[in-house]
Amino acid sequence: MSSNINWRRWRSWLIGITIFLTGIALILSDRIAARATHRPWIVPLTPIASYLRDAESKPVIGEQWPKAISEIVLTYVRFSDSPLKDVLRQIQDETSVQLVINWHILTSFGISEQSNFWFTGKNDVPLTALLDALVEGISRKAPKHPQLVWKAQPGRVIYITTVQELSRDRLCHTQRMENASAELRKKLDRQIPYVRLEDLTLDEALRYFQRISGVKVRLQEPGYSGSDITTIIAQDITVEEAFESLIRHTKGTSGGTWHFLAEADDLLLVRDKGND
Numbered sequence: 001m002s003s004n005i006n007w008r009r010w011r012s013w014l015i016g017i018t019i020f021l022t023g024i025a026l027i028l029s030d031r032i033a034a035r036a037t038h039r040p041w042i043v044p045l046t047p048i049a050s051y052l053r054d055a056e057s058k059p060v061i062g063e064q065w066p067k068a069i070s071e072i073v074l075t076y077v078r079f080s081d082s083p084l085k086d087v088l089r090q091i092q093d094e095t096s097v098q099l100v101i102n103w104h105i106l107t108s109f110g111i112s113e114q115s116n117f118w119f120t121g122k123n124d125v126p127l128t129a130l131l132d133a134l135v136e137g138i139s140r141k142a143p144k145h146p147q148l149v150w151k152a153q154p155g156r157v158i159y160i161t162t163v164q165e166l167s168r169d170r171l172c173h174t175q176r177m178e179n180a181s182a183e184l185r186k187k188l189d190r191q192i193p194y195v196r197l198e199d200l201t202l203d204e205a206l207r208y209f210q211r212i213s214g215v216k217v218r219l220q221e222p223g224y225s226g227s228d229i230t231t232i233i234a235q236d237i238t239v240e241e242a243f244e245s246l247i248r249h250t251k252g253t254s255g256g257t258w259h260f261l262a263e264a265d266d267l268l269l270v271r272d273k274g275n276d
Contacts, residue, residue, distance in 0.1 A: 073124050
């Protein structure tokens, strides 16, 4: 009798231990095999882990960007005096593009995330047509009526700014092409397959890109606020484009707009005081 009782106890213990070990094995195998994007309950230990993702995480659509923008069509679109913040979020969610807004410029014209946008409900709306209506609509309703434009850029990025600011960007790009050393140009042309930095301070983001690229950034004049919050989510961009995007996508307190210029082996962060 005693031996039967002992055997039942041992069998119960063995079954319990087997179930426990099987559960541990399943959890470990799931964590090893899964990426954070596939298992939302698995949180990376550090923000750096989510900055660079492999090619499988990249949204792929038709032809090479930005030519593929002409092929993006939204099934149905309707905005009824919707806040601009909600409009931008919906466009990004439905098209897998990153909208980079030059808020330093737009706020100087009285445009904010709470500005309203109206778009009559339509089926099968090309993204290009929606962007045209967006910049026209918010320009028309703004107190100072700026001339806004959008531009498709590498990395599945749509940049919205003014015609004047876009011209300044082109001038700065020309300056970097003419004045960067061969070593700096090599570093700036380096391709980044995918990058995701969300809600970091500008100081943190600049330090990160300086570290991975080897490019040194020098501040030329005061007025810069490193506590500005910036976000960049893009694919197949160069280091140069990444630096530009960081500066463009800030909503903090740095006065005026900022640009990068080249001086031999370094980048200079300079301020355009004309937009204060």
